[in-house]
Amino acid sequence: MKRLSVLMVSVLFTGCGQADLPVTTSDVLPTEVADRLPLSSPRTFGFGGEATDERIAMWDIDVKPDGEGLPSGSGTVAQGKLVYETQCIACHGATGTEGPFDRLVGTGPWEEWPSARVVGAYWPYATTLFDYIVKAMPQLTPGTLTADQTYAVIAYVLNMNGLVADDAVMDATTLPAVEMPGRDRFVPDDRKGGPEVR
Amino acid sequence: MAKKANPPLSRRAWITTTSGVIAAGLIKTQVDAVKIAAQEAATPAQDPTKVPGRLTSELGQRAPAEQPLRLVRSPNLSSSSRTPLQDLYGIITPADLHFERHHAGIPNIVQEEHELLIHGMVERPMVFKMADLKRYPQTSRIRFVECSGNGGGAYNRDRMPTEVTPQSLDGLLSTSEWTGVLLSTILREVGIRNGASWILAEGSDAAVMSRSVPLEKAMDDAMLAYGQNGEAIRPEQGYPVRLLLPGWEGNAQVKWLRRIEVTDRPTMTREETSKYTDPLKGGRARQFSFVMDAKSLITFPAFPYQLPDRGWWEIKGLAWSGRGKITRVDVSTDGGSSWTPAELQGPILSKSTVRFRHLWDWDGRETHILSRAVDETGYVQPTVHQLWDARGERTSYHQNHQRAWKIASDGAVTFGLGDLV
Structure with a gap:
C-alpha cells in the first residue's frame, strides 16, 4: 500500500510538470506514417470490371477547349434567341445583365468586378459554355437541351456579348474558333508557401 | 401547491403510461412499469437521482439543450450552409454539422447502383462498384476541407462587417477523419499511359460538376473517400464516394464522384474558368489556385x-x-x-x-x-x-x-x- 502511494505521487509530479503553469496537453503526436500501398500488394488486384467503349461513350460527354468532345449539330443566333427566351430569361434577364442569377453579358472594364465575370470579358474558352450548359442548365431541368438547342443558345449569348455576328452559326468547328477576350487574363498560380505573400 | 419529492414512479406518469399500455397488455411486472416510466416520465425538473434514467437506444441524440446548427442563409435558394465553429470542441466536425456547398442540390444515390468510371489515357478502362472500391487497401486521414470563398465577407475595405460570428464569416470549414482508398492505388490498377498529366473528376449531381486536377496531386495524397468520422460519408459530403484532395480548395474535391478521365490537359470547365479563379491587379486572374494557404x-x-x-x-x-x-x-x-x-x-x-x-x-x-x-x-x-x-x-x-x-x-x-x- 505504501509503495503504491509513493508511486502515485511520483506519477502525479511527473504528469503535472511545473506547478505554476496552467496544465496543458500540447502533446504532439509523431509524424504520421505515410500510408502507401503495402509492399506485398500484387501488380493488380482485379477488383472492378472492364469499361467497354459503349459504356465510356455514355458518360464521356465533356468538351475540351480545342473542341474535342463536341457533338454534331448546329444552331443560329435567331434560334438561340427563342431558346433563351423560353429557358434562360427568368434567371439571367432579358438582356443577360439583369439577373437575378449570374450576369452573362458585358465587355466592361475590369473595375466592374465582380459583375465583370461575364462571358464577354472573363470566360477564356467558348467551349466551356457547351460543356457546362448541356449538362447543368437549365437549373430546374438540367441536361434537357438538345445539341442543336445548346449550340443555338450559345450563339445567342455570344452574340449578345458582341463576339459573333448576327448570322453566326455555332457547331463543332465554329465554336472552338471563337476568340474570347478573357483568354489572356489567366495566369498560373504562383503561390508556393514560404515567407512571400502572393 | 407544494411539490413533494418525486417518487420513483410518479402518480401522473403511472396514469399516463398505464392508461394506454395496460389495455395492450404491455405492463406485466413492476419492472415493466419502471421501464416505461423511465422512458416517458423524466423531465428536467425532476431530481435525476430520484427517478430511473432513460434506457438504451439504437441511435444516440444530443442533450436537449445542446443543439448546434449549421447556418443556412436563405432556405429556399441556399446552396451552402456553415459549420458552427464557435460551438465545437477539439478539431473534428460532427458529420451532421459539416459545411455544405453544392451547385445543384444533393443527389439521391443508391450505393449499390453507383459506379465510378475511369478511362482516358489508361491501359485498362474500368468501372468500379462501391463494393469493388471497398475491397482495395483502405486508409483513414484527418483532414480539413474548406471552401476557397470562405471568409470573403471580411475583405472589402468599405464593407468590413462587425456583427459576424465565426460561423457566419468562416464556417465553410470542417475537419473529418476520412476513410477510403488512395486514388494512386486505383490509378495503378488501371495503368496510367505515358504523356498523361491531368485528370477530370466529375460528379453525379444535377450540375454534373467537374474539375480538372493535376495528375501529380492525384498520385500524391488524393483519396476516394467513402467514410467520414467512422460512418459512411454523408449525402451532403458526397455519398457514396467523393474525391478528397487534402489541403486543396473544396470545390475541386468533387462529391458524388462518378467519372475520372485521365488526360494530357485541363478540360477548362466552368468551375475552373469563370468561377474559382482569383482576379489580380492589372486585369489578370489566377487560375488553378488549388492550395489553401495557412x-x-x-x-x-x-x-x-x-x-x-x-x-x-x-x-x-x-x-x-x-x-x-x-x-x-x-x-x-x-x-x-x-x-x-x-x-x-x-x-x-x-x-x-x-x-x-x-x-x-x-x-x-x-x-x-x-x-x-x-x-x-x-x-x-x-x-x-x-x-x-x-x-x-x-x-x-x-x-x-x-x-x-x-x-x-x-x-x-x-x-x-x-x-x-
Whole structure:
C-alpha cells in the first residue's frame, strides 16, 4: 500500500510538470506514417470490371477547349434567341445583365468586378459554355437541351456579348474558333508557401 | 401547491403510461412499469437521482439543450450552409454539422447502383462498384476541407462587417477523419499511359460538376473517400464516394464522384474558368489556385459573446494550412502591436485544423485580439494589407488574412478588422 502511494505521487509530479503553469496537453503526436500501398500488394488486384467503349461513350460527354468532345449539330443566333427566351430569361434577364442569377453579358472594364465575370470579358474558352450548359442548365431541368438547342443558345449569348455576328452559326468547328477576350487574363498560380505573400 | 419529492414512479406518469399500455397488455411486472416510466416520465425538473434514467437506444441524440446548427442563409435558394465553429470542441466536425456547398442540390444515390468510371489515357478502362472500391487497401486521414470563398465577407475595405460570428464569416470549414482508398492505388490498377498529366473528376449531381486536377496531386495524397468520422460519408459530403484532395480548395474535391478521365490537359470547365479563379491587379486572374494557404481564427471570445468580467480568459481558436503542418500560432491582445506564441494542442496533423489556446488576463480596457498562423513552409498568415498589396482589393477566393475581434470595455465582442484598416 505504501509503495503504491509513493508511486502515485511520483506519477502525479511527473504528469503535472511545473506547478505554476496552467496544465496543458500540447502533446504532439509523431509524424504520421505515410500510408502507401503495402509492399506485398500484387501488380493488380482485379477488383472492378472492364469499361467497354459503349459504356465510356455514355458518360464521356465533356468538351475540351480545342473542341474535342463536341457533338454534331448546329444552331443560329435567331434560334438561340427563342431558346433563351423560353429557358434562360427568368434567371439571367432579358438582356443577360439583369439577373437575378449570374450576369452573362458585358465587355466592361475590369473595375466592374465582380459583375465583370461575364462571358464577354472573363470566360477564356467558348467551349466551356457547351460543356457546362448541356449538362447543368437549365437549373430546374438540367441536361434537357438538345445539341442543336445548346449550340443555338450559345450563339445567342455570344452574340449578345458582341463576339459573333448576327448570322453566326455555332457547331463543332465554329465554336472552338471563337476568340474570347478573357483568354489572356489567366495566369498560373504562383503561390508556393514560404515567407512571400502572393 | 407544494411539490413533494418525486417518487420513483410518479402518480401522473403511472396514469399516463398505464392508461394506454395496460389495455395492450404491455405492463406485466413492476419492472415493466419502471421501464416505461423511465422512458416517458423524466423531465428536467425532476431530481435525476430520484427517478430511473432513460434506457438504451439504437441511435444516440444530443442533450436537449445542446443543439448546434449549421447556418443556412436563405432556405429556399441556399446552396451552402456553415459549420458552427464557435460551438465545437477539439478539431473534428460532427458529420451532421459539416459545411455544405453544392451547385445543384444533393443527389439521391443508391450505393449499390453507383459506379465510378475511369478511362482516358489508361491501359485498362474500368468501372468500379462501391463494393469493388471497398475491397482495395483502405486508409483513414484527418483532414480539413474548406471552401476557397470562405471568409470573403471580411475583405472589402468599405464593407468590413462587425456583427459576424465565426460561423457566419468562416464556417465553410470542417475537419473529418476520412476513410477510403488512395486514388494512386486505383490509378495503378488501371495503368496510367505515358504523356498523361491531368485528370477530370466529375460528379453525379444535377450540375454534373467537374474539375480538372493535376495528375501529380492525384498520385500524391488524393483519396476516394467513402467514410467520414467512422460512418459512411454523408449525402451532403458526397455519398457514396467523393474525391478528397487534402489541403486543396473544396470545390475541386468533387462529391458524388462518378467519372475520372485521365488526360494530357485541363478540360477548362466552368468551375475552373469563370468561377474559382482569383482576379489580380492589372486585369489578370489566377487560375488553378488549388492550395489553401495557412489561416487561423479565434473562435472564443467572438461575436456575439460578451465577457462578463475582467480577469483570466482563455482565447481559443483553430489554425490550418493546406501546405502541411501548423508550426506556430501567435496571438496578439493589443491590436497587433505585440505577439505571443499560443499553446498548440495535439495532435498537430498535416493539412488538418489544430486547436490553439492562449491564457489572457483582461484588464477591462477596450482592445483588439488577433491570431496569425505559421506553417512548416515558413508562410505567415498575412495581414489584409499584405493581400491587398499582392492581389488588389477586388480579388476573390483565398482570403486567408488575419482576423480581429474587438473587445469593448463592457466586454462586448464584435468583428474588429475594420477598426485596424
